[in-house]
Amino acid sequence: MLLEIGMSMLYKGDKSLFQKSSEAPPSYLDDIAIVPLGTPMLAGPGAISLVIVLMQTTQWYITITAIVLTILIAAFMFYLATNIYKLLGERGIRILTRVLGFLTAALAIEYMLSGLKMWIDTW
Numbered sequence: 001m002l003l004e005i006g007m008s009m010l011y012k013g014d015k016s017l018f019q020k021s022s023e024a025p026p027s028y029l030d031d032i033a034i035v036p037l038g039t040p041m042l043a044g045p046g047a048i049s050l051v052i053v054l055m056q057t058t059q060w061y062i063t064i065t066a067i068v069l070t071i072l073i074a075a076f077m078f079y080l081a082t083n084i085y086k087l088l089g090e091r092g093i094r095i096l097t098r099v100l101g102f103l104t105a106a107l108a109i110e111y112m113l114s115g116l117k118m119w120i121d122t123w
Contacts, residue, residue, distance in 0.1 A: 002104060002105075002107065002108035002111070003105055003108035003109065003112070005101075005104060006101045006102070006103075006104030006105030006106075006107070006108055007101070007105050008101070009097050009098065009100060009101025009104060009105075010098055010101035010102050010105060011101075042070075042074055051063060051067065054066070
């Protein structure tokens with residue numbers, strides 16, 4: 001699924017997966033994208049698992065500091081999102097979307113290969 005999202009970002013740019021090429025998206029779709037995409041990335045299963053592992057392997061205050069720093073950086077980026085969009089423009093956003101899609105696809109492939117390697121090692 002992560003590979004599909006990355007490949008879609010890479011090839012389609014900022015177009016939706018469900019949008020046909022000739023029709024324009026409704027204006028309300030721009031507003032709802034923050035919740036389903038942003039929330040799992042910030043506080044999804046991967047982030048929660050990382051916090052659990054860090055709490056067991058490092059000092060608790062280091063983990064809490066990392067969480068607070070992450071919250072502050074995310075809040076700052078959300079606050080500046082409009083200015084960043086104006087700075088990059090439409091073309092810059094498309095380029096950034098494709099670069100991040102490439103990185104997402106590469107991460108998905110790495111996950112699949114490491115899972116396959118672990119599966120082969122168990123045999």
